[in-house]
Amino acid sequence: MDLQFILDPYSCIMYITSYMLKSERAMSELLRKVAEESRGEDLKAKLTKVGSAFLNNRELSAQEAAWKQTSLPLHRASRARVFVNTAPKEKRVSMLKPQSVLQDMADEDDNIFCTSLTDRYESRPDILKDMSLIEFAATYKTGGQDVPDEVFDHIPDVRHSCDDQDATCSGETDEEDDKRYPPVITLLNDMGQMRKRKRHCIVRFHKEKTDGEERYRNLLMLYYPWRHEDVDLKAGFSLFKDHYDSVKDTVHVNEAKFSVHAEVIEEAYENLQRNGPPEDVWDSVAPNVEYQQAEQIAEGTTTQNDLPEENDRDNIDLAPHRNTNDQSELYRRFSTDLNTTSLTSSIYRSMMRSLNAAQMEVVRVHRKWCKDSIYALQHDQPVPQYTLFLSGPGGVGKSHVIKIIHHETIRLLQRLSGHYDPDELSVLITAFTGTAAFNINGMTLHSALGFGGGPKKSNEYKPVGSEKLHNLRLRLGKLKLLIIDECSMLGSDHLYHTHRRLEDICGTCDPDSRFGGVSILAVGDLFQLQPVGQRHVFDLPTDSYAKLHGSLWEENFTMMELTECVRQREDQDFAQLLLRMRTAECTEDDITVLKSRIISKTDPHYPSEVLHVFKTNREVDDHNKDHLQKLSTQHFHIQAIDTKKDIYTGLVDVGLYKTSNDRGLKETVSLAVGARVMVTVNIDVSDGLVNGALGKCRK
Numbered sequence: 086m087d088l089q090f091i092l093d094p095y096s097c098i099m100y101i102t103s104y105m106l107k108s109e110r111a112m113s114e115l116l117r118k119v120a121e122e123s124r125g126e127d128l129k130a131k132l133t134k135v136g137s138a139f140l141n142n143r144e145l146s147a148q149e150a151a152w153k154q155t156s157l158p159l160h161r162a163s164r165a166r167v168f169v170n171t172a173p174k175e176k177r178v179s180m181l182k183p184q185s186v187l188q189d190m191a192d193e194d195d196n197i198f199c200t201s202l203t204d205r206y207e208s209r210p211d212i213l214k215d216m217s218l219i220e221f222a223a224t225y226k227t228g229g230q231d232v233p234d235e236v237f238d239h240i241p242d243v244r245h246s247c248d249d250q251d252a253t254c255s256g257e258t259d260e261e262d263d264k265r266y267p268p269v270i271t272l273l274n275d276m277g278q279m280r281k282r283k284r285h286c287i288v289r290f291h292k293e294k295t296d297g298e299e300r301y302r303n304l305l306m307l308y309y310p311w312r313h314e315d316v317d318l319k320a321g322f323s324l325f326k327d328h329y330d331s332v333k334d335t336v337h338v339n340e341a342k343f344s345v346h347a348e349v350i351e352e353a354y355e356n357l358q359r360n361g362p363p364e365d366v367w368d369s370v371a372p373n374v375e376y377q378q379a380e381q382i383a384e385g386t387t388t389q390n391d392l393p394e395e396n397d398r399d400n401i402d403l404a405p406h407r408n409t410n411d412q413s414e415l416y417r418r419f420s421t422d423l424n425t426t427s428l429t430s431s432i433y434r435s436m437m438r439s440l441n442a443a444q445m446e447v448v449r450v451h452r453k454w455c456k457d458s459i460y461a462l463q464h465d466q467p468v469p470q471y472t473l474f475l476s477g478p479g480g481v482g483k484s485h486v487i488k489i490i491h492h493e494t495i496r497l498l499q500r501l502s503g504h505y506d507p508d509e510l511s512v513l514i515t516a517f518t519g520t521a522a523f524n525i526n527g528m529t530l531h532s533a534l535g536f537g538g539g540p541k542k543s544n545e546y547k548p549v550g551s552e553k554l555h556n557l558r559l560r561l562g563k564l565k566l567l568i569i570d571e572c573s574m575l576g577s578d579h580l581y582h583t584h585r586r587l588e589d590i591c592g593t594c595d596p597d598s599r600f601g602g603v604s605i606l607a608v609g610d611l612f613q614l615q616p617v618g619q620r621h622v623f624d625l626p627t628d629s630y631a632k633l634h635g636s637l638w639e640e641n642f643t644m645m646e647l648t649e650c651v652r653q654r655e656d657q658d659f660a661q662l663l664l665r666m667r668t669a670e671c672t673e674d675d676i677t678v679l680k681s682r683i684i685s686k687t688d689p690h691y692p693s694e695v696l697h698v699f700k701t702n703r704e705v706d707d708h709n710k711d712h713l714q715k716l717s718t719q720h721f722h723i724q725a726i727d728t729k730k731d732i733y734t735g736l737v738d739v740g741l742y743k744t745s746n747d748r749g750l751k752e753t754v755s756l757a758v759g760a761r762v763m764v765t766v767n768i769d770v771s772d773g774l775v776n777g778a779l780g781k782c783r784k
């Protein structure tokens with residue numbers, strides 16, 4: 086550990102700037118390797134790969150790596166910071182109020198911006214009328230976004246512990262201070278309340294250096310009390326400078342409180358600008374580091390070119406998919422299996438031979454699109470887009486057909502177009518639920534497009550951050566076809582979010598484009614399970630912007646229907662009954678047949694071992710408990726262990742919590758050897774550990 090005190094302001098600035106500008110030798114080496122490896126590829130692909138290596142990797146010191154691995158926080162400040170915008174009113178940027186608030190406002194109401202610090206300062210109560218803007222910003226805060234005071238309770242409040250250089254030292258007791266600056270203030274004009282900070286925060290502002298009217302306006306705005314910005318800053322003078330000259334003593338006193346050591350820092354900064362850094366600065370600022378570096382360079386251990394061959398190869402392992410941060414987890418979600426077909430040639434041929442006429446027609450339509458797309462790719466033309474809804478009742482072979490379509494897309498489009506890259510998917514097969522995704526060897530739509538799970542406050546579309554988007558682009562940037570199975574569960578907002586996310590991924594900015602130009606094959610039966618907590622896919626989405634262009638489903642999708650039931654081919658009567666049930670058109674005979682299958686729990690032939698379906702969780706729990714008790718094998722009760730990470734200290738606390746975010750998981754799970762179990766969340770779709778997967782406990 087290399088700890089050194091840096092007390093001289095100039096050295097401090099040097100240390101920070103030199104640290105920021107320090108070259109990262111290993112990074113340059115990595116980028117050089119990536120560039121070499123992608124030699125021969127087109128410029129865009131090359132740039133993407135180098136960009137990805139640059140964004141996903143960073144050279145770390147051993148200390149920082151260890152620090153990160155142990156989840157210790159990288160920075161912690163005893164002071165909150167606030168920025169005060171001192172620009173003229175017309176140049177200040179304002180934040181729009183949240184959508185939910187704007188929606189409830191009258192159309193003619195133009196009060197659409199959030200209140201700013203200057204608005205609140207103008208509305209401070211009369212008791213604070215002599216307070217300057219900078220002191221107000223440093224003393225009062227609105228909500229609870231600050232670092233909680235308790236976290237730094239051991240640090241004394243500067244207002245009562247300063248040395249004689251610190252003009253904030255008033256020598257006042259807490260009571261006197263509270264009298265002058267009440268702990269809670271109510272703002273005028275119904276602007277709510279503010280709380281006093283336990284200790285002043287650091288105020289950041291733009292400093293006008295050139296000596297002119299703007300500089301005097303800034304000084305008056307920050308350090309001299311005012312109430313109405315338009316009037317009081319000039320206070321009847323024709324120039325800000327004239328007003329400043331008349332009150333400069335007050336301005337200086339207030340400035341001294343908040344700009345401690347300002348002159349020394351400014352002088353050091355100007356010196357640096359004029360003369361550049363002295364060559365030996367690292368020697369005096371961090372002598373040990375300099376010494377070590379000199380030693381290492383002499384030994385040649387830090388020169389990448391001198392590394393032995395195998396170490397060199399290890400270095401290349403820093404490729405994006407080996408990165409362990411959250412963003413690249415998204416990248417790794419797309420396993421390479423998704424880019425390979427699950428059908429062998431003989432299975433594919435036998436599936437093709439068995440297709441009925443309607444199924445064959447769908448395959449033909451798709452095959453034509455594949456051929457057109459290959460032509461377009463080979464001639465640098467835009468790839469055609471289709472949006473198709475493949476419908477039909479249960480058991481008509483919809484999933485069967487999409488397996489063939491997926492296989493053909495990979496075999497034809499991916500391989501023949503000459504644009505094949507194993508890392509990039511040209512077709513992605515998804516389903517709404519984990520079970521359905523597993524059955525077709527795909528992913529869930531949420532996981533594939535990076536839609537967050539868990540409860541949501543609104544159905545508005547939320548774009549992903551730039552790093553997440555970058556990883557999605559690496560995988561899906563060249564997507565041509567998205568297959569969505571079980572689309573009856575897809576809500577109209579889901580569809581809209583899919584459209585927006587694909588637009589973001591493909592970087593499309595054409596307002597007439599849909600789904601980023603990606604073809605969509607939506608497969609399902611709208612008579613089957615409907616969306617949870619959302620409108621049907623054909624309804625208008627609730628997102629305020631989505632309403633501008635009507636229903637994406639109605640406007641874009643054409644339908645092809647399969648009608649021949651293949652699942653119950655041997656029992657046509659039952660197949661027809663199911664078809665009538667689907668559309669709620671059961672006959673009396675159908676009802677009689679169904680009722681004849683009702684069996685009482687007391688019946689000696691009651692199949693108690695089969696899967697039961699109940700309306701409520703309580704009934705499910707009772708049924709499970711009942712069955713478990715009947716098992717005479719050893720019982721186990723497994724207690725949930727939840728972990729919670731403190732956002733300020735980074736420490737992980739282990740305990741039993743009931744959180745709103747635990748997706749209904751139980752605090753205790755009781756099991757016994759021989760008990761049947763069901764997974765109730767998606768753990769790993771590719772492994773079949775999906776919601777609904779069944780198993781049995783064995784010794």
Ligand SMILES: Nc1ncnc2c1ncn2[C@@H]1O[C@H](COP(=O)(O)OP(=O)(O)OP(=O)(O)O)[C@@H](O)[C@H]1O
Nearest residue numbers: 439440441478479480481482483484485486651652
């Ligand atoms: N042309 C076919 N020849 C032979 N078997 C087929 C054919 N089409 C479908 N099947 C079989 O019929 C069964 C039902 O097909 P599939 O699961 O694809 O139907 P589905 O329409 O997706 O049903 P659901 O809506 O219930 O998911 C499967 O076992 C599938 O292998």
